[in-house]
Amino acid sequence: MMLSHTQLEFDIAPEVLEAAWQQSRVYSNSRSQWTAFLNQICLSIVLPWLQAEHLPQAVSDLQAWELVNGTAIQSDRQRFIFIPDKSIDTSQLTVPQEWMDIPSWAGNYYFAVQINPDEQQLRIWAYTTHEQLKNQGSYDPSDRTYNLEAPSLVSDLNVLWVVRQLNPHEVTQSPLSPLTPVPAAQADHLLQRLTSAPLPRLEIPFSLWGSLLTADSWRDRLTQARQTGEVAPRRLTQISQWLQNSVMEGWQLLESLVNPDELATSLRQTPVSEVSREAVRRVKRLTIRQQTLLLIVAIAPEPDEKVNIRIQLRTEERTEDLPENLLLSLQSTAGSMIQSMQTGDRYSSIQLRPFKCRIGTQFKVQLEEQSSNLLEDDETQSEVLIEEWFQC
Amino acid sequence: MRQRQDITELFSTFLQFEAERVSGWATDARLRRSAETYIKSIQQNKTSEWLVATYWHRYWQQQSASSSKSATALGHLSAYLQESCYWSTYNVIRQTPGIRHPLSDCFQVAIAEVPKVLRAKDPQHPSSLKTYASYAFSNIIRDFLRQRRELDLCSDWGLLLKLSRKRLKEALAAAGMSESESAQRQLAWQCFETVYLPTKASGLRRLAAPDRQAWEAIATLYNRQRQQLSVPGEDGSPETLERWLAQCVKYTRSYLYPSIDSLNRSRSDEDNSELQDSLVDHAQTNLINDWIEQEEISDRQNQYQQIRAILADAIATFDPTLQQLLILYYQRQYTQQQIAKELGIPQYTVSRKLTKAREKLLLAITQWSQETLHITPTATVVKDIATLLDEWLAAMPEA
Numbered sequence: 001m002m003l004s005h006t007q008l009e010f011d012i013a014p015e016v017l018e019a020a021w022q023q024s025r026v027y028s029n030s031r032s033q034w035t036a037f038l039n040q041i042c043l044s045i046v047l048p049w050l051q052a053e054h055l056p057q058a059v060s061d062l063q064a065w066e067l068v069n070g071t072a073i074q075s076d077r078q079r080f081i082f083i084p085d086k087s088i089d090t091s092q093l094t095v096p097q098e099w100m101d102i103p104s105w106a107g108n109y110y111f112a113v114q115i116n117p118d119e120q121q122l123r124i125w126a127y128t129t130h131e132q133l134k135n136q137g138s139y140d141p142s143d144r145t146y147n148l149e150a151p152s153l154v155s156d157l158n159v160l161w162v163v164r165q166l167n168p169h170e171v172t173q174s175p176l177s178p179l180t181p182v183p184a185a186q187a188d189h190l191l192q193r194l195t196s197a198p199l200p201r202l203e204i205p206f207s208l209w210g211s212l213l214t215a216d217s218w219r220d221r222l223t224q225a226r227q228t229g230e231v232a233p234r235r236l237t238q239i240s241q242w243l244q245n246s247v248m249e250g251w252q253l254l255e256s257l258v259n260p261d262e263l264a265t266s267l268r269q270t271p272v273s274e275v276s277r278e279a280v281r282r283v284k285r286l287t288i289r290q291q292t293l294l295l296i297v298a299i300a301p302e303p304d305e306k307v308n309i310r311i312q313l314r315t316e317e318r319t320e321d322l323p324e325n326l327l328l329s330l331q332s333t334a335g336s337m338i339q340s341m342q343t344g345d346r347y348s349s350i351q352l353r354p355f356k357c358r359i360g361t362q363f364k365v366q367l368e369e370q371s372s373n374l375l376e377d378d379e380t381q382s383e384v385l386i387e388e389w390f391q392c
Numbered sequence: 393m394r395q396r397q398d399i400t401e402l403f404s405t406f407l408q409f410e411a412e413r414v415s416g417w418a419t420d421a422r423l424r425r426s427a428e429t430y431i432k433s434i435q436q437n438k439t440s441e442w443l444v445a446t447y448w449h450r451y452w453q454q455q456s457a458s459s460s461k462s463a464t465a466l467g468h469l470s471a472y473l474q475e476s477c478y479w480s481t482y483n484v485i486r487q488t489p490g491i492r493h494p495l496s497d498c499f500q501v502a503i504a505e506v507p508k509v510l511r512a513k514d515p516q517h518p519s520s521l522k523t524y525a526s527y528a529f530s531n532i533i534r535d536f537l538r539q540r541r542e543l544d545l546c547s548d549w550g551l552l553l554k555l556s557r558k559r560l561k562e563a564l565a566a567a568g569m570s571e572s573e574s575a576q577r578q579l580a581w582q583c584f585e586t587v588y589l590p591t592k593a594s595g596l597r598r599l600a601a602p603d604r605q606a607w608e609a610i611a612t613l614y615n616r617q618r619q620q621l622s623v624p625g626e627d628g629s630p631e632t633l634e635r636w637l638a639q640c641v642k643y644t645r646s647y648l649y650p651s652i653d654s655l656n657r658s659r660s661d662e663d664n665s666e667l668q669d670s671l672v673d674h675a676q677t678n679l680i681n682d683w684i685e686q687e688e689i690s691d692r693q694n695q696y697q698q699i700r701a702i703l704a705d706a707i708a709t710f711d712p713t714l715q716q717l718l719i720l721y722y723q724r725q726y727t728q729q730q731i732a733k734e735l736g737i738p739q740y741t742v743s744r745k746l747t748k749a750r751e752k753l754l755l756a757i758t759q760w761s762q763e764t765l766h767i768t769p770t771a772t773v774v775k776d777i778a779t780l781l782d783e784w785l786a787a788m789p790e791a
Contacts, residue, residue, distance in 0.1 A: 151511065159754070159771060162755050163770065198583075
């Protein structure tokens with residue numbers, strides 16, 4: 001690490017450079033390969049530095065290098081967005097709109113990072129906040145970016161650590177409006193269309209694009225489709241096959257995760273006697289806001305080609321509580337709500353009403369977090385955390 | 393360099409260079425008349441350079457950018473910041489090994505950025521405009537030198553990959569290209585980058601010219617994407633795209649290597665608008681002076697003494713090596729390499745220790761200003777204190 005006056009400079013070790021280069025080769029075109037390469041270097045250097053010097057809790061949070069430049073690091077409910085750039089121009093910071101206007105992506109702090117691979121050097125030359133970028137920056141519709149000129153940025157990173165310490169309630173984020181969800185059929189259609197688009201982020205209106213990116217599953221499918229050239233079908237969990245004991249990727253036997261003493265209470269409203277011997281319970285671990293949660297699906301065969309299904313969400317550690325304002329819902333594949341349950345203060349689990357479903361029917365289970373907008377009390381924002389698709 | 397004496401001179405004269413050396417001060421007659429008019433209009437006891445600078449700064453911020461009043465205020469402030477700019481340039485050049493650019497060039501580049509500095513600086517905050525500008529000028533010159541060095545090392549095609557969209561746009565505008573043509577070139581550049589980034593990790597600078605196949609791919613992509621432009625134009629052949637991008641390189645090089653000697657000439661020389669325009673509007677003058685009066689000068693000097701004491705106290709708690717390091721860096725102006733050599737420790741340790749020490753000192757002063765002056769430490773305030781910190785440290789007596 002080098003201090004160029006007050007800016008931070010790091011040397012990039014040859015092995016970091018090489019590893020980042022190798023990892024970037026799977027991306028779909030030379031632009032996204034370079035985005036991945038620069039962001040990987042940035043993450044490899046910045047994260048250990050942050051953890052060692054300033055934010056021991058920092059973890060890498062969100063990256064979509066196939067689609068958007070930038071890397072998010074999360075620490076204690078605050079988000080730090082790093083925007084690496086290979087250009088020699090340090091006259092302004094350019095931040096893709098995704099990092100500003102998608103509520104679940106938006107950060108508190110934004111860092112301008114210049115990388116010179118030829119010199120094997122990385123330089124963090126300034127930072128600013130979401131609030132400043134929004135209010136003092138200019139929006140460029142031609143490449144959907146927010147821009148703020150260098151003199152309005154803070155080039156001395158010490159300022160950041162001092163302000164965080166002495167003024168922890170500094171407003172760093174401007175209010176954001178929620179994005180309208182895109183219906184599943186339209187999302188699938190757009191996935192096809194964007195698979196081969198050279199610049200997918202500029203191909204469709206931002207309101208659509210931003211909303212689609214919010215859903216992890218859709219984003220993963222687009223990324224994969226662009227990298228393999230094939231649109232993967234929606235990951236559909238065939239739950240009736242569990243009755244034949246087949247195993248699905250990501251789903252484990254409940255018994256393998258939960259200690260047997262707890263099993264009796266794990267599906268709380270279900271007396272043990274009612275769970276028939278044939279019932280199968282599978283569990284998927286989810287990491288939500290740095291906490292491990294379990295999504296438990298219990299199924300039991302019913303007459304007339306039907307299955308009885310119970311769905312529960314709980315914490316892995318019984319002593320912990322679920323985050324507040326999580327909404328667990330059962331939806332049709334078209335996205336219409338069938339039923340839902342919301343967490344409140346000190347809930348350790350929530351469960352949907354048991355339902356019956358004909359073999360072959362598809363449905364969706366969605367987990368979203370609702371946060372009330374502090375400035376406009378009656379408006380709530382919601383962010384889809386998990387979407388799981390099932391077929392009976 | 394001769395020190396400028398009276399306040400009128402401070403706000404109306406410009407440094408002159410001859411054969412890379414300062415040859416003297418040149419007076420801009422129009423700015424001189426304007427400064428005299430203003431100074432006559434205010435009471436004798438309020439003619440400190442700080443008050444006059446703050447006046448013009450606020451005045452500038454209230455004008456629309458293209459007005460002649462704005463040009464006059466900018467002229468006064470550019471004149472005022474001549475020394476700050478000169479010394480920032482001098483220091484950066486002294487600290488940077490192997491520079492081939494004359495001081496006068498670097499000076500001109502920095503002084504041209506005065507409007508941006510004025511925009512970013514809040515006149516209400518404690519640091520003086522001079523201090524703030526010195527800090528900004530140093531950053532501007534460092535960036536300029538870094539960029540020049542990189543440009544010298546780049547092949548034409550490598551240069552295209554080191555550009556930002558903003559710079560390209562500016563270069564095309566400077567070459568007199570229309571907006572629609574410029575948008576087409578920008579798209580061509582974007583397509584070039586999408587298709588033709590190097591396939592080696594360290595291959596940006598010496599990127600070779602694209603071959604026929606690559607130009608075809610660039611043209612295909614361009615023709616697909618051009619429909620999104622507001623003026624989509626014709627399909628581009630591979631030859632057209634090659635010609636366009638070669639043109640972008642040419643325009644960029646001449647944009648980033650401007651003929652520098654004309655930059656510091658005061659704009660108002662060529663401005664034929666009536667002198668009347670730049671005469672001070674008295675109602676407004678009084679209004680601005682009322683604001684300035686609220687900030688007591690004696691208080692500021694008193695605070696400066698206190699800040700020194702706080703810094704000295706904080707430094708006294710540092711271990712002896714760190715204290716020595718601060719003295720070498722701030723008071724004796726050693727470079728980090730020189731300190732590393734002197735103290736026999738690696739340069740990154742020097743750098744890290746300096747960063748940490750600076751953070752602690754910044755924290756101490758900000759804390760003090762929060763508790764004593766009840767200033768909320770927002771990022772803008774702390775940024776402002778941080779720009780002052782280096783000046784305070786440099787002015788500390790060696791313990």
